[in-house]
Amino acid sequence: MPDRSTEKFLATCATLTDTALSQRLPAESREPSRLHEAMRYSVLGGGKRIRPALSMAAAVAVGGRPEQALIPACALELIHAYSLIHDDLPAMDDDDLRRGRPTTHIEFDEATAILAGDALQAMAFDWLASEESLDASTRLAMVQLLAKASGSAGMVGGQAIDLAAVGHRLTLEQLEQMHRCKTGALIEASVRMGVLSVVGTGGRDMEQAMELDRYAGAIGLAFQVRDDLLDVEGATSVIGKPQGSDQARAKPTFPALMGVDGARTYLATLLAQCQENLAGFGPEADTLRGMAEFVVSRRY
Amino acid sequence: MPDRSTEKFLATCATLTDTALSQRLPAESREPSRLHEAMRYSVLGGGKRIRPALSMAAAVAVGGRPEQALIPACALELIHAYSLIHDDLPAMDDDDLRRGRPTTHIEFDEATAILAGDALQAMAFDWLASEESLDASTRLAMVQLLAKASGSAGMVGGQAIDLAAVGHRLTLEQLEQMHRCKTGALIEASVRMGVLSVVGTGGRDMEQAMELDRYAGAIGLAFQVRDDLLDVEGATSVIGKPQGSDQARAKPTFPALMGVDGARTYLATLLAQCQENLAGFGPEADTLRGMAEFVVSRRY
Numbered sequence: 001m002p003d004r005s006t007e008k009f010l011a012t013c014a015t016l017t018d019t020a021l022s023q024r025l026p027a028e029s030r031e032p033s034r035l036h037e038a039m040r041y042s043v044l045g046g047g048k049r050i051r052p053a054l055s056m057a058a059a060v061a062v063g064g065r066p067e068q069a070l071i072p073a074c075a076l077e078l079i080h081a082y083s084l085i086h087d088d089l090p091a092m093d094d095d096d097l098r099r100g101r102p103t104t105h106i107e108f109d110e111a112t113a114i115l116a117g118d119a120l121q122a123m124a125f126d127w128l129a130s131e132e133s134l135d136a137s138t139r140l141a142m143v144q145l146l147a148k149a150s151g152s153a154g155m156v157g158g159q160a161i162d163l164a165a166v167g168h169r170l171t172l173e174q175l176e177q178m179h180r181c182k183t184g185a186l187i188e189a190s191v192r193m194g195v196l197s198v199v200g201t202g203g204r205d206m207e208q209a210m211e212l213d214r215y216a217g218a219i220g221l222a223f224q225v226r227d228d229l230l231d232v233e234g235a236t237s238v239i240g241k242p243q244g245s246d247q248a249r250a251k252p253t254f255p256a257l258m259g260v261d262g263a264r265t266y267l268a269t270l271l272a273q274c275q276e277n278l279a280g281f282g283p284e285a286d287t288l289r290g291m292a293e294f295v296v297s298r299r300y
Numbered sequence: 301m302p303d304r305s306t307e308k309f310l311a312t313c314a315t316l317t318d319t320a321l322s323q324r325l326p327a328e329s330r331e332p333s334r335l336h337e338a339m340r341y342s343v344l345g346g347g348k349r350i351r352p353a354l355s356m357a358a359a360v361a362v363g364g365r366p367e368q369a370l371i372p373a374c375a376l377e378l379i380h381a382y383s384l385i386h387d388d389l390p391a392m393d394d395d396d397l398r399r400g401r402p403t404t405h406i407e408f409d410e411a412t413a414i415l416a417g418d419a420l421q422a423m424a425f426d427w428l429a430s431e432e433s434l435d436a437s438t439r440l441a442m443v444q445l446l447a448k449a450s451g452s453a454g455m456v457g458g459q460a461i462d463l464a465a466v467g468h469r470l471t472l473e474q475l476e477q478m479h480r481c482k483t484g485a486l487i488e489a490s491v492r493m494g495v496l497s498v499v500g501t502g503g504r505d506m507e508q509a510m511e512l513d514r515y516a517g518a519i520g521l522a523f524q525v526r527d528d529l530l531d532v533e534g535a536t537s538v539i540g541k542p543q544g545s546d547q548a549r550a551k552p553t554f555p556a557l558m559g560v561d562g563a564r565t566y567l568a569t570l571l572a573q574c575q576e577n578l579a580g581f582g583p584e585a586d587t588l589r590g591m592a593e594f595v596v597s598r599r600y
Contacts, residue, residue: 026452035452035460058395084416091410110391114414115460118386119452124423126447127438136436140429143443147426152326152335152419160335160415 001096006290007064013053013066013073018044020074024127038108038116039123043081043098051076051190054219057287058212061278071131072193073141078124079150080186082117087159089113096178121150137201142193149189158182162251170252176221178252183227184220191216208280215288222270222296228253229263230300271296306590313353313366313373318344320374323429338416339423340406343381350595351376351490354519357587358494358512359577372442372493378424379450380486380533382417387459389413398592420452431495438500442493449489458482462551470552476521478552482521483527491516508580515577522570523595528553529563530600571596 015205021043027038028065055068063215088103089110096106105113128142148154158181191212199205232255254263274292278285321343326336352373356366388403392527396406405413409423437463453565458481465478491512498506532555554563576594580583 032452032460032464034464035457039452082418086414089414091414111463112460114386114389114391115463117418117455118382119456121418121421122447122451122456126444126451129429129443129447136418136440139440140436143429147422147429151422151426152332156415156419156535157335157420160332160412163411163415164332164334170516242387 003290003293006287006294007293009057009066009205009287009290010049010053010294012224013056014049014065016056016070017049017052017073017077021077021263024074025123034108034112035115035119038076038112039103039120042085042104043078043120044076045101045240047080047099048298049073049300050076050185050223050291051208053218053292054187054190054288054293055194055197057291058191061281061285061288062195062198062208063240063284064198068133069197071127071133071192072197075124075142076186076190076193078120078127079146079155082120082124083115083116083150083186085117085120092159092163105170115267134197135200138196138258141196141201146197147240149185154185154189155183158185165252168252168259172257174250177256177300179215179221179224184226186218187220187223188213188216191219193221203218211277211280212288215274215292218270218273218277219292219295222267222274225254225263225267226296226298228255229260229267232260232297267296303593304327305496306378306587306594309357309366309587309590310349310353310594313356314349316366316370317349317352317373317377318354319497320370321377323421324374334408334412335415335419336360338404338412339420341407341512342385342416343378345401347399348598348600349373349377350522351356351380351486353492354487354516354591355488355497357591358491359498361512361581361588362495362498362508363583363584364498365547368433369494369497371427371433372497373420373490375424375428375442375446376486376493378420378427379446379455379489382420382424383450383455383459385413385417385420392459392463434497435500437502438496438567439495441501445489445492445496445504449485454481454485454489455483458485469553472557475557477554479521479524480517481563483524484517487520487523488513488516491504491519511580512588513575515574515592518570518573518577519595522574522592523565525554525567525570526596526598528555529560529567556576567596573589 015274022076024100025040025043028037028040030036055069055073055076059066059069072209087093088098089105093104097103101107108116123147125143128146131139134142158178160180164183175259187199193210195209198263231253255264271292275289278289312383319427325340325343328337328340330336355369355373355376359366359369383405384398387393387399389405395403397403404416424446425443427444429440434442450456458478461478462482465474470478495509495512518552529551554566558566570590577591578589
């Protein structure tokens with residue numbers, strides 16, 4: 001179970017991120033107001049802010065403060081929010097419920113949902129490129145990292161593989177590859193952007209950076225295995241979407257491929273990998289250690 | 301009528317842009333192949349490449365070579381292509397035909413079309429941020445410019461206003477405001493990015509930059525007035541979409557508001573404004589002058 005300090009860290013990161021997002025997103029009163037309303041509705045709907053917390057924990061692990069990763073964290077959430085809006089569309093996963101509330105195309109309409117997602121993506125890159133507390137080369141590295149992680153070789157590519165896989169039987173290797181793109185790439189980017197926000201592009205300790213990359217890869221996969229298990233175990237009221245919805249669509253999942261017990265064992269292995277990759281770090285990486293515990297044991 | 305040298309310049313820009321886009325876009329064979337196929341189909345479908353030509357003409361007007369604006373030009377086309385894919389979706393304009401070919405969601409499917417658009421947007425920012433022939437501050441300025449021009453205060457915002465306006469009577473001022481966002485912002489960004497690619501963010505001649513901005517504003521509006529007139533005048537075979545499709549949807553247009561003759565007179569006024577704003581330039585701005593002539597007189 002995640003300890004008290006991880007819960008507290010997550011809450012701090014969520015508050016920092018929510019406050020910054022709320023202040024920076026265009027006001028609902030600003031024209032086109034329906035679009036801005038949909039953007040705020042989608043972003044400020046109370047997500048767990050796991051990506052921001054990972055970014056901030058990575059910043060701490062390399063000797064920085066959580067606040068140094070705040071704008072990268074916000075940019076990550078904008079990308080994450082846009083991807084959820086588009087994933088929920090009728091032509092994609094066709095979900096009506098997200099985090100216990102109507103999805104954006106249900107609350108507004110499909111056209112507004114498509115446009116809100118598009119505008120949030122552009123905004124993520126604008127915020128990163130405009131953040132003057134980071135030097136120019138760091139900002140450029142982050143724009144490239146986030147663009148690659150969210151594009152056709154990352155998140156969007158993973159979603160395309162996922163859609164093509166519905167109704168097909170994937171091998172474990174194919175399933176992992178899909179998730180490494182679909183959710184893993186952005187989670188890896190979260191860790192890397194957190195590191196970048198403290199050490200920049202210059203004096204990086206390459207060994208340390210590679211260990212954190214491996215940590216990020218393992219936690220990204222663990223996140224998805226836990227998500228799949230929650231879909232089997234959880235109740236709608238807790239996870240905020242209809243339970244068993246993956247099964248209902250014959251989506252390939254880890255429990256479907258390995259059995260529920262197999263998936264639980266795999267999750268434990270991934271947690272061990274996360275912790276091993278942090279073995280070279282001192283107490284400054286305790287938050288990252290706690291985040292791994294949280295990800296594998298979360299109930300929502 | 302546009303003269304020979306403008307036609308030649310347009311052809312050169314289109315070849316440069318098409319070649320670079322084709323070389324840089326992920327191969328169709330690369331996984332996820334259906335997504336990459338859809339991206340290539342949408343971008344390489346033979347557009348007029350007016351935004352690249354404007355960028356390159358602006359580069360020439362400030363003493364540079366067209367090639368210096370090549371990557372910004374490609375990024376502009378990626379954004380333009382993604383916006384067309386999303387605009388054509390059933391939930392938006394619901395168009396089956398674009399440039400005489402099936403639209404992306406017809407040729408592939410809706411989910412693939414949404415994802416292809418999303419991936420193209422990310423790619424535009426990646427290419428800009430990664431272009432090492434431009435210095436870091438120039439690349440950052442371009443990312444910001446392109447993100448603002450394509451986001452909720454620009455292109456996407458204009459599309460939202462447009463959708464909200466269907467069936468309503470707009471004033472001329474509201475119609476202009478909508479188009480200044482929807483198409484004008486990206487066209488203005490084309491000119492400004494062309495200038496930036498030559499002079500960078502440092503030694504800009506502010507007077508010159510403002511004149512070019514005003515030129516860009518006028519040509520952006522002229523582009524839309526001409527588009528509206530083509531929808532009334534043109535035949536499907538020439539403009540590549542069903543003629544009268546705006547009228548059929550009760551979309552507000554310049555001819556609907558000012559009459560066909562009124563719109564033609566307005567177009568002549570905008571052309572005069574374009575040329576006036578170039579009065580302080582020598583023969584190096586002849587290509588920009590020719591581009592304005594082309595935009596107001598084009599038959600497709």
